[in-house]
Amino acid sequence: MNQCQLTIPGVTYAGPGSIEKISEIIEKEGVSSVLLFTDKGIRSTGLTAPIEALCADVALTVIDDLATEPSYQDVERVIAEVEDSRIDLIIGVGGGSVMDAAKLASIVIGADYGVRDLLKDPTIAKKYIKSLMIPTTCGTGSEATCNSIVAVPEQQSKQGIVNTCMIPDYVILDAAMIHGLPPKIVASTGVDALAHVVECFTSKKATILSDTYAKEGARKIFRNIREAYADADNMKAKTELLIGAYYGGIAITGSGTTAVHALSYPLGGKYHIPHGVSNAILFAHVMEFNKDACADRLALLCDAVYPEKYAETVEAKADYIISEIKDIVAKVQIPTNLEELGVKKEDIDFLVEAGSQQQRLLVNNCKELSLDDIRYLYNKLF
Structure with missing residues (x-):
């Protein structure tokens, strides 16, 4: 340690x-x-x-x-x-x-x-x-x-x-x-919080202290975000999200977000796509790209959130976390294609250049991203 x-x-x-x-x-x-x-x-x-x-x-x-x-x-x-x-x-x-x-x-x-x-x-x-x-x-x-x-x-x-x-x-x-938070805001902010805890847990800067908050935050968010979105009066689920988001904030201070947040910044800065939506679009793609470098961490996160999966292989548990991310984004009805949000494919050169400048967060990513890697990830969004 x-x-x-x-x-x-x-x-x-x-x-x-x-x-x-x-x-x-x-x-x-x-x-x-x-x-x-x-x-x-x-x-x-x-x-x-x-x-x-x-x-x-x-x-x-x-x-x-x-x-x-x-x-x-x-x-x-x-x-x-x-x-x-x-x-x-x-x-x-x-x-x-x-x-x-x-x-x-x-x-x-x-x-x-x-x-x-x-x-x-x-x-x-x-x-x-x-x-x-x-x-x-x-x-x-x-x-x-x-x-x-x-x-x-x-x-x-x-x-x-x-x-x-x-x-x-x-x-x-x-x-x-x-209490009166609209489902659309539950969706975008809840997925943002989920990105915080997953990114912080897989960050190069993760520590034993940040891990404690990231794991518990992940458990609260993965287990409650769909219910909080679907039922406006489910205050138990919303409260769990509120606390989970707070834990995610603490994890950020001890660890740091990674390529999901780094590559989302140009989407918000140029196209004014809400921050949580930008992260949601990128989330599963970045985790899939990173998986070979952080499968063990994703598996540990799976153990914390879904203990019923404990006996499965590291690969299966990592895949399950990524599949849950995809399912959550789908269930809360966040668009997953940039063209739906007014971004044109010919803008990729700008996105690659702007995204590559976010070194404060990219250095936390468990895999180094080349310009070609960044281009590959943005291309997945169309």
Whole structure:
């Protein structure tokens, strides 16, 4: 066993009604002013109403106009609106884009650098404001990670900013926040979370600590995503996804995603395909490509998720995990052909070049990918 490290959120609350812990956090931290990041869709459903009510005794500023899958300029714009305000606590209520922006705000407001500078050198970051993340989807894991993903329009791709300063100080996992989640969002975010745990478990950087969270996250997600998608009122399955996604976020911080996420970034950056959908399209193809280098790891994952398969061969268990990935993507009705999403086959040269630039994640992949390998994988999507 090599030395390893895992950095996780300071305090995590989970269970029915845990949203009420906001009052306790405000009192404990001596908060007099709160900056709330969310989006108009979430706010219109009333999900933020109880949070805003719990902040009634402090100064509250709400940012709800962040672009979907925002660029770094979008994040800089909304941060500039409040950079001269005194803020004691930042709360992110939403999916990955909202929480990523909130985490960036916690290290940029009050700093002498901006988001653009962090794209060049994320090591300069420092934590200036305490943060609380409250996910409203069951998939991104952003509430647990030190990552923030932003679009970089001039590169027609996305880039991750990574620094442990962005680890949230508090997390609240309250299933009430995902009760009304539409099936389409359950599908895309749930498969994103599944990609997190499988990629982290098969990553070159996987450790005994990240493995613990990746395996348990995989068990929760593989066993519940179809039910959560098919039955909107199955709160047990949705809760398992919520916790599984959180475990996936922790696994990312200790290990890291691989070629699935790396090759998905150009799909989101240029074509604005939702992040979870981009990952779902690539997921099984990348695992099949990687299988000869990680069959033993996929078999161990199968043992953790499907112990009834324990007596089967390593090859059979690895194949079973990949077949389950395919079945899940089919069952939750995510398109698997890029042409259905407006991508043309003549765009492959761009995809290959942009995908090959995602070295932060490609170096984690259990197999080195040549340009021809990347082209082969993108071609499988048409």
